[in-house]
Amino acid sequence: MPLKGRFALVTGASRGIGRACALELARRGASVAINFLKRDKRALAVAEEVKALGGKAVVLQADVGNADEVKRLFSDVRNHFGGLDIFVSNAVNAAIKPVAELTLADWERTFSINATAFFLGAQESAKLIDPERGGSVIAISSVGSQRVIPNYASLGVAKAAIESLTRYLASEWAELNIRVNAVSGGPVETDALKAAFDYHQVASWADITPMGRLGAPEDLARVVAWLCTDEARWITGQVILADGGITLR
Ligand SMILES: NC(=O)c1ccc[n+]([C@@H]2O[C@H](COP(=O)([O-])OP(=O)(O)OC[C@H]3O[C@@H](n4cnc5c(N)ncnc54)[C@H](OP(=O)(O)O)[C@@H]3O)[C@@H](O)[C@H]2O)c1
Numbered sequence: 001m002p003l004k005g006r007f008a009l010v011t012g013a014s015r016g017i018g019r020a021c022a023l024e025l026a027r028r029g030a031s032v033a034i035n036f037l038k039r040d041k042r043a044l045a046v047a048e049e050v051k052a053l054g055g056k057a058v059v060l061q062a063d064v065g066n067a068d069e070v071k072r073l074f075s076d077v078r079n080h081f082g083g084l085d086i087f088v089s090n091a092v093n094a095a096i097k098p099v100a101e102l103t104l105a106d107w108e109r110t111f112s113i114n115a116t117a118f119f120l121g122a123q124e125s126a127k128l129i130d131p132e133r134g135g136s137v138i139a140i141s142s143v144g145s146q147r148v149i150p151n152y153a154s155l156g157v158a159k160a161a162i163e164s165l166t167r168y169l170a171s172e173w174a175e176l177n178i179r180v181n182a183v184s185g186g187p188v189e190t191d192a193l194k195a196a197f198d199y200h201q202v203a204s205w206a207d208i209t210p211m212g213r214l215g216a217p218e219d220l221a222r223v224v225a226w227l228c229t230d231e232a233r234w235i236t237g238q239v240i241l242a243d244g245g246i247t248l249r
Pocket residue numbers: 011012013014015016017018035036037038039040042062063064065089090091092093113140141142143184185186187188189190191192193
């Protein structure tokens with residue numbers, strides 16, 4: 001149990017990759033704060049799964065696209081856990097449109113929920129991580145930060161900002177014993193993927209992936225959980241790509 005006694009917060013953990021991260025962290029011994037926006041029943045079900053794995057779990061509603069709510073979220077984490085060792089910035093919502101159709105509100109909201117949420121959440125987590133214990137901050141990114149995906153500009157640019165911020169934070173916070181990394185995925189079978197892209201597009205991605213399928217949430221979550229362990233203690237400031245080889249083509 002490499003993460004026994006550790007406390008983690010995962011944003012957007014009611015579904016998809018965030019849920020899988022919460023469960024993989026719990027499997028390695030961590031207690032987990034499960035953030036969600038609207039789907040309280042799904043979040044409560046994840047909390048039950050974490051408890052069944054032996055960890056403590058708390059469910060915390062907050063809109064990570066709102067700065068005051070991010071502050072409240074971390075204050076709730078402090079009240080429940082007394083501190084924090086692991087922060088996974090995972091929640092997503094984005095305007096999936098061609099650039100010409102993006103409104104300023106679309107652009108700003110996509111940035112708030114993705115890049116700014118990581119910036120603010122990382123700042124708050126650094127206040128709760130004890131340098132004696134050390135800690136890990138991880139952002140979930142996507143290959144759309146580097147490659148052009150149809151209608152993905154606002155989120156792709158936000159992901160590029162997240163990856164850049166990962167490097168700055170890693171450099172500034174090494175002295176605080178906080179490692180900062182990003183885990184980037186190709187297409188992963190989740191609600192977000194199905195909502196944003198049509199069936200034919202998604203099927204074509206599975207076809208061109210050398211490993212012959214779409215990603216599963218656990219494919220990214222296992223990398224996230226491993227990065228939080230001592231086995232990854234010399235890794236910081238990196239974007240770890242887990243994509244079944246799709247970007248090779
Ligand atoms: N799916 C992919 O193909 C893929 C590929 C690479 C990277 N990623 C990245 O992986 C991460 C998770 O994506 P996913 O596909 O697992 O998404 P998903 O299944 O759609 O789940 C989104 C999660 O984010 C939460 N959320 C949405 N807006 C929020 C807000 N304003 N504040 C707090 N929570 C909010 C949702 O909560 P509710 O349930 O309450 O609505 C839900 O838990 C994202 O960073 C995404 O960019 C995804």
